[in-house]
Amino acid sequence: MRQDSRLSRMLHVLIHMGRHEGALTSDRIAEMLGTNPVVIRRTMAGLREKGYVHSEKGHGGGWTLAKPLEDLTLLDIYRAVGEPSVFAVGPAYDMPDCPIEQAVNETLEGVFADAERLLLKRFEGVSLAAIADRFPADIMIGHHPPNAKDHG
Amino acid sequence: MRQDSRLSRMLHVLIHMGRHEGALTSDRIAEMLGTNPVVIRRTMAGLREKGYVHSEKGHGGGWTLAKPLEDLTLLDIYRAVGEPSVFAVGPAYDMPDCPIEQAVNETLEGVFADAERLLLKRFEGVSLAAIADRFPADIMIGHHPPNAKDHG
DNA sequence: AGTCACGTAACTTATTTTGTTTCGAGAAAT
DNA sequence: ATTTCTCGAAACAAAATAAGTTACGTGACT
Secondary structure (H helix, E strand, O other), rough: OOOOOHHHHHHHHHHHHHOOOOEEOOOHHHHHHHOOHHHHHHHHHHHHHOOOOOEEEEOEEEEOOOOOOOEEEEEHHHHHHHOOOOOEEEEOOOOOOOOOHHHHHHHHHOOOOOOOHHHHHHHHEEEEEHHHHOOOHHHOOOOOHHHHHHHH | OOOHHHHHHHHHHHHHOOOOOOOHHHHHHHHHOOOHHHHHHHHHHHHHHHOOEEEEOOOOOOEOOOHHHHEEEEHHHHHOOOOOOOOOOOOOOOOOOHHHHHHHHHHHHHHHHHHHHHHHHHHHHOOOOOOOOOOOOOOOOOOOHHHHHHOO
C-alpha cells in the first residue's frame, strides 16, 4: 500500500515559505514538488481553513504563512491535511456478530490506539521551527539566509 | 486511504481453526468472510510459508493449524501477511538534495519509527490464544466447545 | 484592458487491491 | 478407473482510490 505524502510535502512547503520573502505561487510550488498547481491548491486549502496560511489572488499573489513556524506543530499540519487514519492496516468487519471477530478487533484497536496516542503526542511536541532548525541556514539553496531580511 | 484488513481477517480465521475439529476449506472460509476462495489461498500462502498452517488437497482436505495458538503472536501473523508498512502516511522524496526535505523526513521517520517499535513490541506480546481467551468458549456459534474433543 | 493567480468543478489517468476465471495436480470416495 | 473434492498458480477483469488535468470563474494588480 502506497503511503500518503501530503503531510511531508506540506511541511516542506511551509518551511520554505518561512524562509521566503514574498508569496509563493501554486505554480512555483507545484514545479518544486514535481506536481500540478491544482493539487497544491487542493491540499493547501486545508491549511487555509485552519488559518495557517493565507492566499492572495492577482499579481504578486500566492501563498504566505499566516502564523510563524514556531506556532505550528506536526499535529496541526497532520490534522489540516485531513488524514483519515495514520495506519495502513486495521480491523475487518466481516461477521459483526462473531465473538472471535469482536475479540480480534478489540485487541487490534487497543494496540493501534496506543500507538496512535504516542504518535500524535510526539507530533504535538514538534514545531515546524524545530524542524527548520535541524540544518544550518547558510546551506540553503536558492533563498536568502534569515538575516537577509535586514536589507528588504 | 482504505485500510488493509488481511491481518485482522487471518487472525479471525486462525482462531476459528483452533476451535475447529477438521480442516477448513478455502471455500468455507471465503464464504465466512464474504470473499473469494482464491483470495483466501493467496493470503494463507504467506502463513503456510512460515509454517503456521498446513494445507491438504483432495477429499477432506483444506487448512489446519500447524502450531497451537499459544505459539503464534500478532507479530508473527502481521509479518506472514507481508504488510509493507504499518503507516498510511510517510515521507515524500521530491527534492532529495533539499536540506528542508531532509530535515522534514528525518523528523517524520524518527517519530514513525518510535511508534512502529511500540506497535510491534505490543504485537509480539499478544498470542492468538490470548485473543481467543477474551470471550467465553460456550457462546461460540456453530462450533463445538473445547471439551467436545473428548468424544471425537 | 490585459495579465496574474487562486477557487472550484468536472473529467481523465494511473495505481493498487480485490475478485474472477481457468487450468493443472494430488488425494479420497465410489 | 473414474469422479469428486481441494489446493496451486497464472492470467485476466473489476473496483476503488488518489493523483493529475482541463476549463472556466473571480478578484487584484499593472
